[in-house]
Amino acid sequence: MANNPSDAPPKLAPGADQTLQSLEFRLDPSPAEQAPASSLVQTRSWFRRWRVPLLLLVASIASMTWAGLTAWSPVEVLEKSWEQNSLFEVRRSILANWIPGLLFSLSLTAILGAHELGHYLVTRAYGIRSTPPLFIPFPISPIGTCGAVILMDGRQADRRQIFDIGIAGPIAGMFLAIPVAIAGMMLELPLWSGTGPSYIFGQPVLIQWLSEWFASATAVSMSHLGEPGIANTDMNPLLMAAWVGLLVTGLNMIPISQLDGGHVIFGLLGRRSRIFSWCVYAACVGYVVYGAIVYKQGLFVVMLLLVSLMGIPHPPSRNDDVTLGWPRQVLGWSTLLLPLLCIPLRPVTMSM
Numbered sequence: 479m480a481n482n483p484s485d486a487p488p489k490l491a492p493g494a495d496q497t498l499q500s501l502e503f504r505l506d507p508s509p510a511e512q513a514p515a516s517s518l519v520q521t522r523s524w525f526r527r528w529r530v531p532l533l534l535l536v537a538s539i540a541s542m543t544w545a546g547l548t549a550w551s552p553v554e555v556l557e558k559s560w561e562q563n564s565l566f567e568v569r570r571s572i573l574a575n576w577i578p579g580l581l582f583s584l585s586l587t588a589i590l591g592a593h594e595l596g597h598y599l600v601t602r603a604y605g606i607r608s609t610p611p612l613f614i615p616f617p618i619s620p621i622g623t624c625g626a627v628i629l630m631d632g633r634q635a636d637r638r639q640i641f642d643i644g645i646a647g648p649i650a651g652m653f654l655a656i657p658v659a660i661a662g663m664m665l666e667l668p669l670w671s672g673t674g675p676s677y678i679f680g681q682p683v684l685i686q687w688l689s690e691w692f693a694s695a696t697a698v699s700m701s702h703l704g705e706p707g708i709a710n711t712d713m714n715p716l717l718m719a720a721w722v723g724l725l726v727t728g729l730n731m732i733p734i735s736q737l738d739g740g741h742v743i744f745g746l747l748g749r750r751s752r753i754f755s756w757c758v759y760a761a762c763v764g765y766v767v768y769g770a771i772v773y774k775q776g777l778f779v780v781m782l783l784l785v786s787l788m789g790i791p792h793p794p795s796r797n798d799d800v801t802l803g804w805p806r807q808v809l810g811w812s813t814l815l816l817p818l819l820c821i822p823l824r825p826v827t828m829s830m
Contacts, residue, residue: 596650644741662717728820
């Protein structure tokens with residue numbers, strides 16, 4: 479996901495720069511801003527820019543590994559340890575699941591990293607100032623992360639460049655997520671869990687299609703990949719990494735605000751994208767209300783609030799009048815189907 483740190487034109491506002499620097503998230507300079515420097519100065523500059531992103535990466539890998547070690551029930555394992563006043567349950571999870579846990583975290587890191595590097599490399603190619611990829615650890619969640627993001631000064635980019643930056647991440651991530659999902663269907667990687675199933679992960683349409691193709695190609699039944707889903711204790715770590723990667727891609731491709739889909743729809747429609755984004759936002763609100771009433775779950779409420787704070791319409795670019803050729807038009811409208819293919823109707827269900 480690529481976000482602007484500020485919306486005020488025409489250049490990065492001092493307040494936004496100061497905020498980023500206070501968090502030690504420094505924007506990479508554009509090629510025009512780079513002055514010749516000694517190798518020592520360049521090394522120190524690189525270290526300053528990448529120190530926090532690398533620390534976040536290590537923390538996220540540890541957090542995601544912990545999620546895999548606990549069969550995606552980290553809170554339940556901690557609660558059981560607290561009740562027993564012993565770390566025996568934690569120790570047993572680590573010894574039993576360290577290989578699947580590492581496979582999950584490294585596979586998911588590769589998928590999310592490819593997604594963000596897709597954004598980052600295109601910003602660098604266009605000379606747009608941006609941060610390196612920033613991973614977000616979340617050790618008490620079933621998946622161990624809130625994804626990853628880059629911050630960029632999008633007002634330096636025109637409409638076509640915004641489109642290219644926005645679409646590069648999801649395409650790069652999908653190129654890894656699909657093979658990882660297929661590998662998860664092929665390999666047997668059993669998990670141990672002493673807590674019993676706590677979550678049911680609903681499978682998106684894309685994984686159901688892949689499972690049907692794989693079953694027809696190998697004559698192996700894949701019926702367990704259909705709805706209502708798979709219990710966390712039965713989930714293959716590679717398939718789980720692909721599941722998370724697809725979910726993140728689908729959510730990011732919702733065409734509102736400064737999500738990747740917001741960048742894409744802005745590139746496709748320009749200023750007219752405001753109406754489209756407001757209609758999609760209304761549909762998302764309806765989905766959240768539907769989930770709250772029917773499933774008694776506040777699905778994606780936090781994300782909806784964050785998007786609301788960022789603003790529903792996409793902010794203007796350096797040049798909104800630049801048009802896209804037909805290849806970008808076809809690719810852009812095709813990728814806007816990803817939310818329907820990658821987001822399950824009911825992603826996570828608590829198992830009673």
